[in-house]
Amino acid sequence: MLRVSEVWERALRAPSVASLANPGDCVIIRSGENYAGKQGVSLATGVTSRSAGAHALCLHLVTIPPGTRGIPHFHAGHESAIYTVSGETEVWHGEGLMQRTVVKAGDFMYVPPGTPHLPVNRSDVMTIAVVARTDPEEQESVVTLSLPQHLAELSAFPVASQ
Numbered sequence: 077m078l079r080v081s082e083v084w085e086r087a088l089r090a091p092s093v094a095s096l097a098n099p100g101d102c103v104i105i106r107s108g109e110n111y112a113g114k115q116g117v118s119l120a121t122g123v124t125s126r127s128a129g130a131h132a133l134c135l136h137l138v139t140i141p142p143g144t145r146g147i148p149h150f151h152a153g154h155e156s157a158i159y160t161v162s163g164e165t166e167v168w169h170g171e172g173l174m175q176r177t178v179v180k181a182g183d184f185m186y187v188p189p190g191t192p193h194l195p196v197n198r199s200d201v202m203t204i205a206v207v208a209r210t211d212p213e214e215q216e217s218v219v220t221l222s223l224p225q226h227l228a229e230l231s232a233f234p235v236a237s238q
Contacts, residue, residue: 115147120137124136125212132212136207140236145194145234148192149192149221150190163201166178172224
């Protein structure tokens with residue numbers, strides 16, 4: 077069984093760009109560096125068009141440190157599936173970010189295409205999540221939004237990737 081500390085250590089060593097194989101070959105993406113996503117969280121590149129030649133999906137690891145948040149955003153034309161490995165995240169979502177859901181370790185969350193969402197980690201535990209999306213380009217479909225007035229208190233939380 078993997079301990080959260082082992083998962084976090086692996087998260088710090090994000091996959092790097094692999095040498096693309098011949099069509100039909102499997103591709104292994106080895107650990108590399110993290111990068112700051114437009115959505116305000118740290119991403120470890122996994123399977124993408126650039127790293128593996130993927131045509132219809134991306135898969136990566138997201139980390140949100142305690143006491144931080146992402147940036148309100150949506151993925152134009154792409155759906156996402158999220159599995160929370162560790163931590164507890166408050167997710168504001170839907171039209172105007174009016175809905176609030178708490179996602180805990182072991183939970184799956186589906187985000188339909190174009191649905192605004194905003195993760196907030198109010199806990200004292202690092203949130204680590206595996207995210208799959210139908211956008212092999214990773215960041216091209218990310219559209220950032222302003223923090224709505226009813227969530228103005230969240231501006232006190234630093235953005236996770238800054």
